[in-house]
Amino acid sequence: MNRFKTIYQDLLKKHGKQGWWPIINSKTLICEYHAGDPKNDAERFEICIGAILTQNTSWTQAGKALINLKRMNALNVKRMRRISDGKLKEVIKCAGYYNQKTKKIKIFTEFFSKLRGQIPTRKDLLNIWGIGKETADSILLYGYNVPVFIIDAYTKRLLLKEGLIDEKAGYDDLQQLFHRNLEKNVKLFKEYHALIVAEGKIK
DNA sequence: AGCCAGGCTACCG
DNA sequence: CGGTAGCATGGC
Numbered sequence: 132m133n134r135f136k137t138i139y140q141d142l143l144k145k146h147g148k149q150g151w152w153p154i155i156n157s158k159t160l161i162c163e164y165h166a167g168d169p170k171n172d173a174e175r176f177e178i179c180i181g182a183i184l185t186q187n188t189s190w191t192q193a194g195k196a197l198i199n200l201k202r203m204n205a206l207n208v209k210r211m212r213r214i215s216d217g218k219l220k221e222v223i224k225c226a227g228y229y230n231q232k233t234k235k236i237k238i239f240t241e242f243f244s245k246l247r248g249q250i251p252t253r254k255d256l257l258n259i260w261g262i263g264k265e266t267a268d269s270i271l272l273y274g275y276n277v278p279v280f281i282i283d284a285y286t287k288r289l290l291l292k293e294g295l296i297d298e299k300a301g302y303d304d305l306q307q308l309f310h311r312n313l314e315k316n317v318k319l320f321k322e323y324h325a326l327i328v329a330e331g332k333i334k
Numbered sequence: 335a336g337c338c339a340g341g342c343t344a345c346c347g
Numbered sequence: 348c349g350g351t352a353g354c355a356t357g358g359c
Contacts, residue, residue, distance in 0.1 A: 187340085187342080191357085226356075263343085266342080281340085283341085284339090325340090336359100339357095343352105346350085
C-alpha cells in the first residue's frame with residue numbers, strides 16, 4: 132500500500148464521501164452533491180462554467196453566480212450566446228474577476244458549441260483563452276469522465292506537508308506522481324481531489 | 335482590517 | 348524561460 136493510497140483512505144475516513152461535482156437541482160435551485168456522472172450536455176456545460184467561475188474563488192461565491200445564471204435560464208449555449216456582456220457581468224459579479232470571467236465564459240461557450248457532443252482534448256482546452264491546467268483537468272474529469280488528476284494549491288500544500296515533493300515541483304510533476312501511484316480510476320480521482328479540497332478548507 | 339478563496343494571463347527581466 | 352503584478356468580490 133503506497134502513501135498516495137493511504138492518504139486517500141485517511142482523508143475519506145476523516146471527511147466522508149464528497150460527491151463532487153455539485154450540480155444545481157432545477158426545482159430547488161440548490162447545488163447538490165450526488166456524485167453521479169454528468170447525464171447530458173446541459174450538465175456538462177454547467178460543470179464547465181462552474182469550473183471557470185470558481186477560479187481563485189470559493190465555491191460559495193461561484194455557486195451563487197451559477198444559480199443566478201440557472202435562474203435566468205442562461206446555463207445553455209443558446210441563451211449564453213445571447214446574453215450581453217453587461218448583463219453577464221452583473222449576474223456573476225459575486226464570483227469576483229467578473230470582467231475576465233465574462234470574457235472567458237463567452238469564449239468557452241463558442242468552443243463548447245462546436246464540440247457537438249464530442250469529448251474535448253486537453254490540448255484544445257489549454258488553447259482556449261482563460262482555461263489553464265486546473266480548469267482543463269476539472270472539465271475533463273468531472274465533465275467528461277476522463278481520468279486526469281487535478282492539481283490545485285491545496286494539493287501542493289498537502290504533498291509538501293507529507294514531504295512527498297519539494298517547493299519547486301510544478302503542476303505536471305504533481306500530476307505525474309498521482310498518475311504513477313494510483314490506478315487510473317475516474318471515481319477515485321474525482322473523490323480524491325474533492326477530499327483534498329475539503330481537507331485544505333478547514334485550515 | 336487584512337487575508338484568503340477549488341487560477342490564469344500578460345508582461346517583465 | 349521563471350517569477351510576479353493584476354484581476355475583484357465576499358466571508359471570516
